[in-house]
Amino acid sequence: MRPYNTKQREAILSCIRSLGDAHVTAAQIAERCLDVGRTTVYRHLDRLTKDGTLRRYAADSVSGACYQYTGEDGCGESHYHLKCESCGKLEHLACEELSAVERHVLGKHAFLVNAQKTVLYGQCGDCLNQSFEGE
């Protein structure tokens, strides 16, 4: 069953498309789509996550889930995410070195890594510098 073209659906799609690869919560989407009910936002987010248009992350069990646009076709190249625990910035990391790790983990540890969904937590360069200066 392919979805109807309703104005709510358009509003939500246009909103997440405009976000690029930024991460947003359901609440943020709802804020930007004033004419759309919360329920509808959740239903579309859910649906878009299932068909691969969005990816869902558990950013924090208290503040709610986080979604990221991956492109209408659901492909998107394989890359990891680096999330800075200090400033919250999220960077992308696409690098041959990491592909080697994936092969290693699969071969030696029998685990197929899903790079798309994986987030490496830590400190970004900027924040590392700041903490040097500050302390």
Next chain:
Amino acid sequence: MRPYNTKQREAILSCIRSLGDAHVTAAQIAERCLDVGRTTVYRHLDRLTKDGTLRRYAADSVSGACYQYTGEDGCGESHYHLKCESCGKLEHLACEELSAVERHVLGKHAFLVNAQKTVLYGQCGDCLNQSFEGE
């Protein structure tokens, strides 16, 4: 202020110590400590997380936070987590190969990875086998 030795505190500590490095939710702790109220469980989990005895993970924004024992001293070796997206199992991965990646990411991408908090998502061996058999 050092904590009082109450029977509830003992029950919770003994429970998490018996879990080794497995991950548990607040609900699971509460189940195993029938004589302890939910509120108290949360309060201790919170406190133990702050003093480093436990680590808190955002496993999934819907099913709640996940805690892991790290030892009374708060040390615990550096290791990654592998979370299977099919069965939900969470494995540990402590391996020199990964340390090499950390150095690479720090050197080439100016990002200091916090292995403790990082979760690699994907499919575990068991589930990979099952999907081969099933389809």
Next chain:
DNA sequence: CTAGTTGCAAAGAGTTTGCATGGCG
């Protein structure tokens, strides 16, 4: 005795579901 602890009840935040109405195709 005093200060930290406990747990019920209630408040909150995020998310899901029931159901009647509305609108795409």
Next chain:
DNA sequence: CGCCATGCAAACTCTTTGCAACTAG
């Protein structure tokens, strides 16, 4: 016209907070 979509209200889950009774030290 049929069926999916919408949205309000209510239900649910996880977590936190208020408050009065309790207890370790």
